[in-house]
Amino acid sequence: MINKNCQAGQALLLVLFAITLGLVSLVGVSMRTVTSTRRVFIDNAYYKAQAAAEAGAEAFLLKANRQLDTFLDSCGPTKLFTAQGFVSPLPAVCVANGSVVEFSESRAVVAVETYPASGEDTYEVSAPVNTALGINLVGADSGRVVEVCWQGTSSTSTDYAEILAFYYSEAGGGTFKLTQHKHTCYESLPWCSSSPPGSYSASAGVRDSKTHLGEYSCFDVPMTDTPYLLNLVALVNGATYKIKFAGHVPAQGYKITSIGEVKSGAATGGSLVSSSAARKKVVVARSNTPRLGLWFNFAAASETGELVAE
Amino acid sequence: MAIGFLHGTLVFSVVVLCAAVGSSHAYAAVWFTTYGAGVLSGQEGDASIKTVQPYFSPTDLFKSTLVQPGVVSPVPTMPDFGYGALIARQNYDVKETSLAGATSPTEDAFVKHAEGMGDALPEYQRFVDAATSTIPASCNRAKLLTACNLAPGIYKASLANINSSLNDLNGQKYHVAPNEGGLLILVQEDPASTGTLAINYNVAAVPSAGSKRLVLVTNGRIAIGPNVGTAAPATQAAYLAREADIQAMLITTTTSDPSIDVLAGSTKSVKIEGPLIAKGKVRFRRNADAGIVKWPGVFVEFNPMYTTEFARLDSSMALFGPAAIKWTYD
Numbered sequence: 283m284i285n286k287n288c289q290a291g292q293a294l295l296l297v298l299f300a301i302t303l304g305l306v307s308l309v310g311v312s313m314r315t316v317t318s319t320r321r322v323f324i325d326n327a328y329y330k331a332q333a334a335a336e337a338g339a340e341a342f343l344l345k346a347n348r349q350l351d352t353f354l355d356s357c358g359p360t361k362l363f364t365a366q367g368f369v370s371p372l373p374a375v376c377v378a379n380g381s382v383v384e385f386s387e388s389r390a391v392v393a394v395e396t397y398p399a400s401g402e403d404t405y406e407v408s409a410p411v412n413t414a415l416g417i418n419l420v421g422a423d424s425g426r427v428v429e430v431c432w433q434g435t436s437s438t439s440t441d442y443a444e445i446l447a448f449y450y451s452e453a454g455g456g457t458f459k460l461t462q463h464k465h466t467c468y469e470s471l472p473w474c475s476s477s478p479p480g481s482y483s484a485s486a487g488v489r490d491s492k493t494h495l496g497e498y499s500c501f502d503v504p505m506t507d508t509p510y511l512l513n514l515v516a517l518v519n520g521a522t523y524k525i526k527f528a529g530h531v532p533a534q535g536y537k538i539t540s541i542g543e544v545k546s547g548a549a550t551g552g553s554l555v556s557s558s559a560a561r562k563k564v565v566v567a568r569s570n571t572p573r574l575g576l577w578f579n580f581a582a583a584s585e586t587g588e589l590v591a592e
Numbered sequence: 593m594a595i596g597f598l599h600g601t602l603v604f605s606v607v608v609l610c611a612a613v614g615s616s617h618a619y620a621a622v623w624f625t626t627y628g629a630g631v632l633s634g635q636e637g638d639a640s641i642k643t644v645q646p647y648f649s650p651t652d653l654f655k656s657t658l659v660q661p662g663v664v665s666p667v668p669t670m671p672d673f674g675y676g677a678l679i680a681r682q683n684y685d686v687k688e689t690s691l692a693g694a695t696s697p698t699e700d701a702f703v704k705h706a707e708g709m710g711d712a713l714p715e716y717q718r719f720v721d722a723a724t725s726t727i728p729a730s731c732n733r734a735k736l737l738t739a740c741n742l743a744p745g746i747y748k749a750s751l752a753n754i755n756s757s758l759n760d761l762n763g764q765k766y767h768v769a770p771n772e773g774g775l776l777i778l779v780q781e782d783p784a785s786t787g788t789l790a791i792n793y794n795v796a797a798v799p800s801a802g803s804k805r806l807v808l809v810t811n812g813r814i815a816i817g818p819n820v821g822t823a824a825p826a827t828q829a830a831y832l833a834r835e836a837d838i839q840a841m842l843i844t845t846t847t848s849d850p851s852i853d854v855l856a857g858s859t860k861s862v863k864i865e866g867p868l869i870a871k872g873k874v875r876f877r878r879n880a881d882a883g884i885v886k887w888p889g890v891f892v893e894f895n896p897m898y899t900t901e902f903a904r905l906d907s908s909m910a911l912f913g914p915a916a917i918k919w920t921y922d
Contacts (some may be wrong), residue, residue, distance in 0.1 A: 345828065347907040411708035416903065444704070446656065450900050456803030458896035460629060464673040464702060510900050517679075517704055563606040565920045572906035574899065575711035581626035581659075581676065581866035581894040585713050587851060587873035588635045591622045 286364025309443040327544045327560040330388045334542030338383040338530055342538045350536050353394035357381045359539050364391045367561065368541070386472050390542045393469035397537040405534045407569070408522040412515065414579060415523065416571030423529035424571050426505055431498035431524040434516055443467040443474055446515040448579045451507035459507060462577075468499035498524055510573065513579055535569040620755040621646070621689075624876040627660045627832070628894030630676030634709040635873075639685040641678060642717040643876075645698060646886040653828035654886070656688035661702045673702040674895075688811060688853055713871055714912055716811045716845040722911045723779045736778065737806070744773035744804060748781035748910075751812065752789045754789060761793045768797060768804040774901040777807040777819035785812055789844075792817040805865070806840040814844050814852045819862025822885040824880065831858055831861075831887065835852065838864040841898045850875035854890050860894050861887040
């Protein structure tokens with residue numbers, strides 16, 4: 283009798299233990315599911331906010347300079363953003379102008395300012411090999427120089443690093459001028475060859491750069507008449523540039539700041555509005571000079587064909 | 593009587609001899625040259641830039657080089673990059689003929705091989721999309737350049753209308769209305785067309801147009817006919833000083849062979865304002881042999897106005913598009 287009671291008690295204990303184990307497992311699985319759902323939600327919000335920010339920036343990259351100019355004065359970052367988030371309410375003029383880019387579950391607020399920033403005299407930019415980099419000189423002070431410092435990748439013995447500078451100015455009376463210069467890199471820099479190859483001697487118009495700024499080789503472009511445009515073409519090497527102005531610094535482009543945010547109630551899993559997980563920022567700097575290409579600096583040019591008298 | 597006859601014969605013989613000697617100096621070959629800027633070819637393979645220049649004496653204004661130094665004082669010593677550069681993707685073949693008739697490479701301003709072009713011409717459709725200026729309904733579309741007084745802007749027109757308008761320049765100059773901007777751009781609106789944009793007469797702007805200029809953009813071939821050009825003027829200095837026969841910029845995005853063709857058929861020398869831009873081959877077939885004086889079949893004079901105006905135009909049109917400098921995330 284006692285044995286039967288003991289066996290029943292043991293069975294009950296086993297059942298209770300099994301039930302407890304099952305419940306604990308169930309709770310664990312449940313909590314894991316909730317956590318996973320929450321994480322997926324946060325991930326989704328993160329990507330939605332990121333996507334919104336990028337889409338806002340892309341939308342503004344497509345705008346022409348004159349359109350972007352309309353945002354400069356009244357719709358800069360300080361007018362739209364604070365440390366806590368978006369300014370509320372957002373300035374009506376910016377909303378009317380298109381600073382807010384709406385999507386179904388998210389939105390982006392986009393601010394525009396000039397580049398380089400006010401007070402800065404140096405413009406830093408890079409360009410791929412054999413491409414023409416346009417530098418805006420409108421408003422630059424005639425009679426002064428613009429200092430171009432550039433750094434190429436390592437040269438080979440046969441590919442001496444050189445750079446072509448095409449300076450465009452208006453000479454008045456509807457006439458325009460092109461002044462061309464060619465420069466070699468500063469000889470002592472490690473990425474520059476020790477001396478120009480013989481075929482590119484001084485008699486071939488080579489002008490060796492005599493100054494450098496750290497690892498950058500520098501030369502001056504004198505600005506005459508009314509400065510308009512400087513095209514730089516680094517041959518053989520891609521290059522990074524530091525371009526320093528004396529006097530007035532012409533705007534070189536636009537700094538576009540786009541902040542994407544998930545809208546309230548956009549998804550289940552709880553609200554993340556105003557949290558850092560649901561707001562992402564993208565900044566893109568864009569040139570204000572068109573990428574005309576090499577062709578516009580030559581009297582006759584073909585992209586893929588020959589030029590032949592026959 | 594007999595003495596007179598002998599004297600006459602002698603004079604005639606001297607004249608014939610001089611003429612023969614003079615004609616022996618004539619350069620009966622096809623050649624071209626540029627002024628104000630250089631030449632660029634992105635073709636893979638040999639001889640992407642090819643021309644044989646005539647011999648010029650050191651005192652001549654013209655030089656045997658492909659890129660002319662032009663009127664500067666003192667007389668320049670070639671080469672100097674300041675006059676322009678020759679950039680070839682691989683090889684080039686620019687030679688000069690010596691007095692003895694042999695050829696040797698010229699000492700041109702600056703020659704460089706560039707392994708591949710980092711830039712690409714804009715897709716043709718971008719020009720078409722950017723052509724948003726409206727041709728007035730009252731305008732005779734067969735006379736776009738002479739009867740419509742179009743203002744600077746980018747216009748679409750059919751190839752037939754562009755060709756008709758160019759043919760209407762027979763004895764006339766093109767008009768550009770006084771307005772903001774400097775370029776009147778005509779874009780062929782039927783990109784599938786395989787026709788040729790034909791320039792059969794000189795393309796010059798009326799004086800009131802000032803520095804405003806015409807730009808022709810096509811997806812097909814451009815042919816410059818034998819009527820285009822001018823008989824050579826008296827001196828080389830006069831040649832350099834005269835207005836261009838084609839005061840227009842030509843752009844074609846076709847890779848047809850050739851993309852731009854300056855046809856033979858006359859001895860007129862053609863002076864064209866550059867940049868002259870093609871995606872495919874550019875062929876100069878004009879032989880402007882004028883006897884003792886040697887003139888280029890084609891002379892491309894770079895006009896910086898086109899580059900500056902295209903840059904200015906793009907501020908509002910975003911035709912070429914800017915380069916994104918850098919992206920940062922936070």
